[in-house]
Amino acid sequence: MSLPARKLIDLAWRKPPVSAVCPFIPKDLQGLLPGLPEGAITEISGVRSSGRTTLLQAGLAAATAAGELCALIDGSDAFDPSSATTAGVRLERLLWVQCHHDVQDTLKAADLILHGGGFRLVVLDLCDLPLIELQRVPVAWWHRLRLSIENTSGVLLVASTTPVLRQAAAVQVELSGPQAHWPGTLLNSVDLSVRLRKPVQSATAAATLRARAI
Amino acid sequence: MFACLQLQRGPIDALLALADTFSPHLERCDERTILIPAYGLERLIGTHTDIAEAILKRAGELEIEISLAIAGHPDTALLAAHNIEGITIIDAGREVEILGPLPLEILPTTLDVLDTLQRWGAETLADFAALPPLGVIERLGDEGGRLQALIEGRGTRPLRIARPPEDYTAQVHLDEPLANSEPLLFIISGMVHDIVKRLASHGLAVSHFLGMLTPHHEIRIAFPVPVQEPMIILKQIQLDLDVHKPKHAITTVAVELQPTPPRTTQHGLFTPSAPEPAQLQTLLARLRALTGHDSVGSPELLNTHRPDAWRLRQNVLFEAGRVTANAANTAVRLSFRCFRPPLTARVTITPQHRPARVEARSVKGVVVALAGPWRTTGEWWAETEWARDEWDVGLDDGALYRLYREHRTNDWFVEGVYD
Numbered sequence: 097m098s099l100p101a102r103k104l105i106d107l108a109w110r111k112p113p114v115s116a117v118c119p120f121i122p123k124d125l126q127g128l129l130p131g132l133p134e135g136a137i138t139e140i141s142g143v144r145s146s147g148r149t150t151l152l153q154a155g156l157a158a159a160t161a162a163g164e165l166c167a168l169i170d171g172s173d174a175f176d177p178s179s180a181t182t183a184g185v186r187l188e189r190l191l192w193v194q195c196h197h198d199v200q201d202t203l204k205a206a207d208l209i210l211h212g213g214g215f216r217l218v219v220l221d222l223c224d225l226p227l228i229e230l231q232r233v234p235v236a237w238w239h240r241l242r243l244s245i246e247n248t249s250g251v252l253l254v255a256s257t258t259p260v261l262r263q264a265a266a267v268q269v270e271l272s273g274p275q276a277h278w279p280g281t282l283l284n285s286v287d288l289s290v291r292l293r294k295p296v297q298s299a300t301a302a303a304t305l306r307a308r309a310i
Numbered sequence: 311m312f313a314c315l316q317l318q319r320g321p322i323d324a325l326l327a328l329a330d331t332f333s334p335h336l337e338r339c340d341e342r343t344i345l346i347p348a349y350g351l352e353r354l355i356g357t358h359t360d361i362a363e364a365i366l367k368r369a370g371e372l373e374i375e376i377s378l379a380i381a382g383h384p385d386t387a388l389l390a391a392h393n394i395e396g397i398t399i400i401d402a403g404r405e406v407e408i409l410g411p412l413p414l415e416i417l418p419t420t421l422d423v424l425d426t427l428q429r430w431g432a433e434t435l436a437d438f439a440a441l442p443p444l445g446v447i448e449r450l451g452d453e454g455g456r457l458q459a460l461i462e463g464r465g466t467r468p469l470r471i472a473r474p475p476e477d478y479t480a481q482v483h484l485d486e487p488l489a490n491s492e493p494l495l496f497i498i499s500g501m502v503h504d505i506v507k508r509l510a511s512h513g514l515a516v517s518h519f520l521g522m523l524t525p526h527h528e529i530r531i532a533f534p535v536p537v538q539e540p541m542i543i544l545k546q547i548q549l550d551l552d553v554h555k556p557k558h559a560i561t562t563v564a565v566e567l568q569p570t571p572p573r574t575t576q577h578g579l580f581t582p583s584a585p586e587p588a589q590l591q592t593l594l595a596r597l598r599a600l601t602g603h604d605s606v607g608s609p610e611l612l613n614t615h616r617p618d619a620w621r622l623r624q625n626v627l628f629e630a631g632r633v634t635a636n637a638a639n640t641a642v643r644l645s646f647r648c649f650r651p652p653l654t655a656r657v658t659i660t661p662q663h664r665p666a667r668v669e670a671r672s673v674k675g676v677v678v679a680l681a682g683p684w685r686t687t688g689e690w691w692a693e694t695e696w697a698r699d700e701w702d703v704g705l706d707d708g709a710l711y712r713l714y715r716e717h718r719t720n721d722w723f724v725e726g727v728y729d
Contacts, residue, residue: 143708175609176618182643192607192608307642309644309728
């Protein structure tokens with residue numbers, strides 16, 4: 097795995113990342129983050145049940161409802177089409193690639209899709225992949241993904257247990273401390289705590305999102 | 311000039327053989343009628359009368375009876391052959407004189423037009439041809455002008471040539487058996503380029519590729535959209551050969567390309583952008599080569615209540631997108647992640663038969679909140695039968711899981727996590 101050879105002059109004259117954003121996030125979070133930046137990587141991290149998949153599927157639902165083609169690279173084959181349909185994802189506009197817990201294949205599939213182009217939202221699901229293997233991925237690979245999507249209108253959304261993309265991500269969102277509501281004998285809803293890690297803001301950059309379970 | 315041959319008695323194959331004797335180009339008007347161009351025959355045979363006699367002589371040899379009409383407009387010749395028995399030769403300018411006595415009902419038009427013409431008092435084609443052309447067009451539109459031109463033999467049209475089905479196949483016997491895919495691809499490349507060139511010259515594209523590599527290897531590729539680029543076809547073949555390598559050295563290569571009309575699309579300013587279908591197909595083939603054939607596609611839910619019932623579809627992504635709803639204002643739903651396969655779990659049960667503690671690979675904790683059981687069963691008549699009790703549980707580490715107990719084996723599993 098190596099960074100594609102580029103001339104220094106190309107990097108020096110590279111256009112700055114586009115500042116446009118896509119409104120592919122829930123309305124309650126738009127005060128915290130106006131949208132997902134185009135031509136850049138947004139990383140979502142959090143522990144189990146913190147709401148990572150909920151945010152991913154909300155993004156896919158918004159993008160597919162707008163008629164866009166989306167791709168999901170599923171590192172651990174965890175995507176549930178039934179749950180996604182309930183969340184509003186139009187499955188006929190979603191390309192699902194199952195990578196069978198193989199980190200190398202997951203990254204190669206993401207690279208192929210980003211270089212192929214044409215997908216507005218590409219979701220890279222790294223949750224449940226071995227953390228040690230993810231941390232061993234060379235930084236050059238994450239930058240390769242960043243360069244693939246830069247200066248395009250595409251959005252790359254990455255979900256993982258802990259932040260792994262480091263400087264390659266333009267936006268980092270951290271989810272923590274889900275609060276489940278069990279009125280009576282039903283799992284009714286879960287309050288997700290969302291915090292913006294990057295870009296750093298002076299004010300308290302946090303919000304709460306309620307996800308309905310029924 | 312055009313000659314129209316209508317079969318009166320005899321087999322249709324003999325009529326085709328008769329037409330083929332005089333011209334390779336023919337238009338099949340109906341089951342018993344054929345149009346052929348006669349303008350090349352004048353230098354070869356002679357006058358129109360000579361041509362008609364030659365055709366009748368050949369018809370006699372083939373033991374069939376025909377009506378023959380020769381005229382400057384193919385439809386005029388067709389009209390004459392349908393309605394006048396024997397030989398009819400209509401020289402330029404004599405169309406109305408010859409066709410004029412025929413009744414109006416023989417005109418190939420709608421009943422409304424015929425009714426209108428009869429109400430005007432026209433009974434024969436000559437009566438209709440005598441009407442002022444501008445007035446006819448004003449009242450009947452283009453149809454009126456077309457019918458008058460047909461009777462008067464004005465204008466012309468190209469024949470709709472009936473082509474025999476083309477054979478888009480090729481076969482090569484190799485001097486030496488080939489075991490490597492690279493030289494094999496080189497040979498297939500030449501064959502594919504030739505066939506695609508022929509297809510493109512006929513205004514066609516490729517929908518399927520079938521390669522038979524002797525011995526015992528077959529390549530089948532179905533293209534979701536018609537393809538006219540040989541390189542796209544070859545890339546698919548290369549990826550297929552990479553995944554399914556021939557087990558034996560190849561001695562014969564045979565390829566067949568199935569033709570189809572090319573793809574026509576109308577792009578819109580507000581249509582969301584999507585990958586080019588040809589590029590998308592190459593991308594899908596690469597992804598399948600990387601992760602496996604059954605791992606790439608668009609998911610589709612099956613029409614059943616069985617848990618985790620879905621299938622992957624390959625070609626649905628090639629449809630252009632359209633805005634269907636504004637999802638930004640809809641409520642956020644808690645999503646679910648599956649463990650595939652479900653994790654076998656050891657569950658401690660309380661005296662009230664409720665889960666109290668769960669232990670499985672990567673899942674461990676004390677149950678602090680739960681909902682259930684939800685009993686589901688189904689498809690008892692098939693191998694896909696299921697019967698289980700489901701529980702939603704919250705563990706002490708804050709994670710929310712879905713457990714289930716199978717009725718048949720009484721085993722516990724963690725199906726997935728709410729995330």
